[in-house]
Amino acid sequence: MTRATLKDVAAHAGVSHQTVSNVLNGHPSIRPTTRERVLSSISALDYHPNQAAKALREARVTTLCFASFEHDPDTLSDPYRNLIQAALTAEANAQGYSLATAFLAHDEASLDELRQRYLQRSIGGAVIIGTRLQAAQWERMTSWGMNVVLLDHFLPGTPHTVSADYASGMRALVAHHVARGRRDLALVLPTRDYGSTALMRRDSFFAAAKAHGVRARHIDGDWSYASGERALLELHASGDLPDALLGGNDRMATGALSAAHGLGLSVPGDLAISGFDDFDFVQYLHPKLTTVRVPHAEMAREAARLLIALTSGEDCVTPPPYPVSLIVRDSA
Structure with missing residues (x-):
């Protein structure tokens, strides 16, 4: 007869292998009902810990x-x-x-x-x-x-x-731009890889812009300085420049700020630019970058x-x- 393993006990009791281990080690955080269920499974399966393997496992990995x-x-x-x-x-x-x-x-x-x-x-x-x-x-x-x-x-x-509450940060950023009189907002953000936090920022951006009744559009980026710069150059070349550009992170916003300087645009006069992260370097840009502080x-x-x-x-x-x-x- 095959000897029952810790994973067999976990499956039988409907808990994780770590919970079974905690029960065996007398960990105080286990609920009494969970402990009873695990002990019943141990008895039903006639499980006996491998003491040699247990000693090896208990050597602390640091x-x-x-x-x-x-x-x-x-x-x-x-x-x-x-x-x-x-x-x-x-x-x-x-x-x-x-x-x-x-x-x-x-x-x-x-x-x-x-x-x-x-x-x-x-x-x-x-x-x-x-x-x-x-x-x-x-x-x-x-x-x-x-x-x-x-x-x-x-x-x-x-x-x-x-993780962080990216949705509330984007809502606050959109509200700030609208309060400053901006009515045409563009967001630079990578979403091709469908990263969860990027999608959270994008969806909150469009929802907030809709709630405020302002125009909103998205330009794909890749988190880099270069993609922020490229986004603004493309918007300028299209002849349909927004009055506020929101970088999905500080690096893309910094790239857009560099492009604005190169195009002779006044920031924030001709175009407001904001970021997302609040890394140290944004305090030393010209002008200093408005952004959302994330406690990374x-x-x-x-x-x-x-x-x-x-x-x-x-x-x-x-x-x-x-x-x-x-x-x-x-x-x-």
Whole structure:
């Protein structure tokens, strides 16, 4: 007769393998009804833990992984990614952990490499960023038993996500432009990869513009300075220039600001420009950039704390979206 495994017990009890492990280890966070159900399944299946494997598992792994999904080398200079990595490292170090990095793609090789690192206990879990991560990749990673926290991205069915309230930020930004007399708004934003936070910004932009009764249009970008610059040049060449351009992030807004200077446009006189992120450099642009502040560093620290709690066997829930705030400066 085949010996029952921990996963068999989890399936029989209708809980996660981590919950079964927590019951076996006497973790106090388990609800009494859940504990009884797991103990009943253990008895029904005549499950006996493999003590040798248990001893190996209990050796503490003190390295976490920061995994970027489909980030090409050009994005390594992105202030967003660098800020996230710095905050993750700081929080991990403060709690006695180190941080490794990984670059993932849709190919099997990168996921297999991550799996080997986890199974060999080189890493204890991963915080993942990347708007192109799909449910299939997330399901593969969690099927290994690895704890995964998604940062700044939403996927249906993922229980551990840390993100921000992008919708309210975009609503506030549109309201600000309208209050300043702008009636023709253009949004530069990449949506071809259908990243969840990009779609949230786009949908909120159109809904807010409709509510205010102003014109709204979308120009595709790719998060880069160059795509913001290109968007404004194309709008100018079309002869149908808006009176406000909203960058989906600060880099695209900065590219548009550069293009405006090159075209001899006055900002915000001829054209208001705003961004989304509030990275440090936007305070040193001319004019200083109006934007929405997203607490990326705080979110990254929370993701690290959440992952550490999960790898320690704690039952955790996804925190509510972090609030964002409108920062009004000179450009809009």
